[in-house]
Amino acid sequence: MAKESSNGLSKPPPMPSPLRNSKFFQVIVADNFFTGSKDNLRKWIGHPRFELIRHDVTEPLLVEVDQIYHLACPASPIFYKYNPVKTIKTNVIGTLNMLGLAKRVGARILLTSTSEVYGDPLEHPQKEEYWGNVNPIGVRSCYDEGKRVAETLMFDYHRQHGIEIRIARIFNTYGPRMNIDDGRVVSNFIAQALRGESLTVQAPGTQTRSFCYVSDMVDGLIRLMGGDNTGPINLGNPGEFTMMELAETVKELIDPKVPVKIVENTPDDPRQRKPDITKAKELLGWEPKITLRQGLPLMEEDFRQRLGVPKKA
Numbered sequence: 001m002a003k004e005s006s007n008g009l010s011k012p013p014p015m016p017s018p019l020r021n022s023k024f025f026q027v028i029v030a031d032n033f034f035t036g037s038k039d040n041l042r043k044w045i046g047h048p049r050f051e052l053i054r055h056d057v058t059e060p061l062l063v064e065v066d067q068i069y070h071l072a073c074p075a076s077p078i079f080y081k082y083n084p085v086k087t088i089k090t091n092v093i094g095t096l097n098m099l100g101l102a103k104r105v106g107a108r109i110l111l112t113s114t115s116e117v118y119g120d121p122l123e124h125p126q127k128e129e130y131w132g133n134v135n136p137i138g139v140r141s142c143y144d145e146g147k148r149v150a151e152t153l154m155f156d157y158h159r160q161h162g163i164e165i166r167i168a169r170i171f172n173t174y175g176p177r178m179n180i181d182d183g184r185v186v187s188n189f190i191a192q193a194l195r196g197e198s199l200t201v202q203a204p205g206t207q208t209r210s211f212c213y214v215s216d217m218v219d220g221l222i223r224l225m226g227g228d229n230t231g232p233i234n235l236g237n238p239g240e241f242t243m244m245e246l247a248e249t250v251k252e253l254i255d256p257k258v259p260v261k262i263v264e265n266t267p268d269d270p271r272q273r274k275p276d277i278t279k280a281k282e283l284l285g286w287e288p289k290i291t292l293r294q295g296l297p298l299m300e301e302d303f304r305q306r307l308g309v310p311k312k313a
């Protein structure tokens with residue numbers, strides 16, 4: 001039997017990457033562009049300390065890095081359900097590959113997990129200690145069970161190999177430059193209102209979500225990566241809205257005349273969701289600053305430009 005060292009590991013943890021002492025940040029983005037767009041990276045292409053690689057995380061990646069932000073995964077229900085086997089491979093094999101990379105080069109790795117690990121929660125608001133209420137064989141399982149396995153892999157690599165891990169459980173986040181046809185509710189309602197189409201509220205419309213603006217989320221992720229806590233830590237905005245309230249807010253902002261249409265919902269849609277962010281406040285000194293009413297107009301402006309719908313004078 002392998003002898004255990006004082007930290008409980010059979011082998012010492014990997015040496016931290018020497019890149020930690022580097023004077024400059026360099027960024028390597030790896031994306032297979034399934035839901036992402038090169039257009040969003042246009043301003044960085046050609047920058048001497050930026051590199052873009054078309055890469056699928058279900059294949060191993062050999063690069064030298066000291067921090068890994070592991071975000072790769074389709075996140076909108078329409079896209080993650082499109083090829084569920086690929087989604088679960090991305091979560092399981094993709095996370096294994098990123099952890100293997102972290103182990104080889106001694107990097108710290110952050111996983112963007114999700115509030116979907118709480119499933120259709122029976123506790124409200126959700127605290128990190130809640131184990132969730134997830135259907136393991138439903139149409140959302142490729143994503144929510146996939147992320148649960150990804151969290152398990154992160155902790156097993158941490159305990160078994162001493163890898164430095166960070167886990168964020170992100171709650172519904174939105175912002176400019178989202179794919180216009182992403183399919184998630186905020187982008188759908190804004191695009192529909194701008195196109196003068198009915199806002200498609202999925203029944204019953206009383207289900208709730210808590211929406212976080214993207215710049216707040218990025219700030220939270222950077223704090224988590226830089227701090228001493230493995231997580232999991234909830235990152236999200238506790239302001240909670242029903243989908244009907246969201247539709248009314250978007251109407252008021254963009255076009256009070258657009259109708260709201262109740263359409264069929266999809267199976268296992270969580271009925272309520274709101275993060276308890278006590279941990280993020282205490283451990284990261286983080287809380288979101290941008291309310292939904294402040295964030296929506298910023299997204300509207302970007303969608304107007306891309307859809308070519310100028311604001312009426």
Ligand SMILES: NC(=O)c1ccc[n+]([C@@H]2O[C@H](COP(=O)([O-])OP(=O)(O)OC[C@H]3O[C@@H](n4cnc5c(N)ncnc54)[C@H](O)[C@@H]3O)[C@@H](O)[C@H]2O)c1
Pocket residue numbers: 030031032033034035036037055056057058070071072073074075076090094112113114115169170171172173174
């Ligand atoms: N936005 C949210 O509300 C939210 C909530 C919880 C968790 N998350 C997580 O945050 C991460 C980013 O989400 P997002 O909202 O920006 O979604 P997104 O779909 O806009 O971005 C996901 C990115 O991953 C890439 N990708 C997908 N599969 C890949 C693969 N196999 N190999 C390489 N790249 C791949 C896509 O092309 C895209 O650029 C995801 O892991 C998601 O699960 C997001």
Ligand SMILES: O=C(O)[C@H]1O[C@H](OP(=O)(O)OP(=O)(O)OC[C@H]2O[C@@H](n3ccc(=O)[nH]c3=O)[C@H](O)[C@@H]2O)[C@H](O)[C@@H](O)[C@@H]1O
Pocket residue numbers: 075076077114115116170171172173183184185186188189200201202203207209243265266269270
């Ligand atoms: O925050 C999270 O953890 C997860 O949130 C999302 O899941 P979901 O909340 O279902 O996202 P949406 O598709 O935006 O749906 C939100 C609510 O809006 C409703 N909806 C959606 C789209 C639409 O056109 N109309 C509408 O009423 C849905 O029924 C649902 O109740 C995505 O699955 C993931 O990006 C993410 O991991």
